[in-house]
Amino acid sequence: MLRGIRIVEIEALGPAPFAGMLLADLGADVIVAHRKYASMPGAPERSLLDRGKRSIALDLKDAGDVAVLMRLIATADGLIEGFRPGVMERLGLGPDACLTVNPRLVYGRMTGWGQDGPLAATAGHDMNYIGLSGALWYASLPGEPPMAPPTLVGDIGGGALYLVVGMLAGIINARTRGKGTVVDAAIVDGSAHMMNLLMSLGQSGALATExxxxxxxxxxxxxxxxxxxxxxxxxxxxxxxxxxxxxxxxxxxxxxxxxxxxxxxxxxxxxxxxxxxxxxxxxxxxxxxxxxxxxxxxxxxxxxxxxLHPHMAARGTWQAVDGALQAAAAPRFSSARWTPPKCPARGEHDAEIRADLAEP
Structure with a gap:
């Protein structure tokens, strides 16, 4: 569905690479700028969240590698980053710099608290964001501490999926109006927005504060x-x-x-x-x-x-690839058949991507 769309993803953790994976599942050319060395001890050489992407290894504190990245950004429809506010600006890769080289770029920012507000610069994780947004409140029986499924409500539901929607909306707008935009995808916002179906029950008295x-x-x-x-x-x-x-x-x-x-x-x-x-x-x-x-x-x-359940097996929802269980792409389309793509090693496509960027 997204063939012909290019996304540059800056390596991060959690919802940002998940958003990139989803866009790659839908057919976008997602190029992830990996660090030259794994930042987390014990991290797999090939991450499931990188399936279907191409990888280039860059040091964003090296001027030469930043120049390569900027040339890549100039060819892209969108960029995804998942750092705290201000980090990309300090690297010289903030929205102003990137939109200067590519005015049609959709610059996607994935954070927990958002780009502004009193908590914007502080650390947090999934449960902190959905706890503040209200999304965690009803997630248990009375008298028990609220506990939601790990990552699903915050990182993925309120974060990655809203980032993807924002990226696609921005790309459509850029193609019709010729102008890029910045997408501020905050988990605290998205998870609160997801509450609106539940909140609608309050209009008929079916939602209590207690x-x-x-x-x-x-x-x-x-x-x-x-x-x-x-x-x-x-x-x-x-x-x-x-x-x-x-x-x-x-x-x-x-x-x-x-x-x-x-x-x-x-x-x-x-x-x-x-x-x-x-x-x-x-x-x-x-x-x-x-x-x-x-x-x-x-x-x-x-x-x-x-x-192993007959319904899930019949739909092929879960698939084992290279010994790792993973869920197939969703949603499904009548005109396309999805098969599990490979997960690249760090920097696997360096030569290929650099050759594409070589000046004639």
């Missing part, structure tokens, strides 16, 4: 339960017709308390009763009981077990 009292936060029919052998099963039968199927399969359709699906006062008691019920049998027995129904019950699987 945890455990909202439509998607606390009901016995919207939880994960432990089974007898220590596995887990997810239950989220929100609509009454699905909830009725759920109760029927469990033999609880005639119970007057369970019939009161939206009675908040009963949710803790009914949650405890369901916890005891699900703890009495292993996960696979429960899956067998609900199989083929619309009761909205399913297993909670780890990635390696997920890869």
């Amino acid at each position: 945890r455990g009292q909202s439509l998607l936060d606390g009901p016995h029919w919207c939880r994960v339960y432990r089974t007898s052998e220590g596995s887990f099963i997810s239950v989220q039968c929100i609509e009454p017709k699905f909830y009725a199927l759920f109760l029927d399969r469990l033999g609880l359709a005639a119970d007057p308390n369970f019939a009161r699906q939206f009675d908040r006062e009963l949710w803790p008691e009914l949650g405890d009763r369901l916890a005891a019920i699900f703890a009495a049998k292993p996960r696979d027995e429960w899956i067998s009981l609900f199989e083929g129904s619309d009761a909205c019950v399913g297993p909670v699987l780890g990635p390696h077990e997920s890869a």
Whole structure:
């Protein structure tokens, strides 16, 4: 889909290289400017997040290498960097310098706190950003500390995906108006923006400030339960017709308390009763009981077990490449078939990229 678009990525950690990977998955020519030596002890020679990219090794404190990078930037549609505010400027590679050599450039900046504001210059990580944004608030049962899946809500959801959307919007704008832009993709902003679907429930009274009292936060029919052998099963039968199927399969359709699906006062008691019920049998027995129904019950699987599930296997969602499990590109397109590309070694394409940049 993105063939013909070139992105220059400055090596960083976490959401920035993930954004570059996603753009490469979609067909962009992503050239990552790696450091000449790995910055993290024990880092793999070939990172999964570099799949489909080309690599050039540069020292951004060396004037000659910076000149090479600037010539590369002059050929690009976009640039991605993931440093704290001010770092690229100190290297002479800030937006003003880059837009001077390429006025149509979309300059993508990936940070946790954003380019400005009281916290902009301070360190932080995924949970800090989503904790401040409000996105972590509902991520547990009442009385338990909030805990979201690592990286997914902040680094990837609120960070990398918003950076990619911003880059694509900027590139479309540059191609229609001939002018580049700077994309300020902050995890704290993106993760707050993702809350708007949940916040919309507040318009109908279905979202409470107190945890455990909202439509998607606390009901016995919207939880994960432990089974007898220590596995887990997810239950989220929100609509009454699905909830009725759920109760029927469990033999609880005639119970007057369970019939009161939206009675908040009963949710803790009914949650405890369901916890005891699900703890009495292993996960696979429960899956067998609900199989083929619309009761909205399913297993909670780890990635390696997920890869073996018939649905996931049929779609080829998880693939093992060179011994490393990885998820296939998403979304999918009817006109394109994706196959796992290789992950480059640091500086693998130096000669090729430098030759392309050689002046005639």
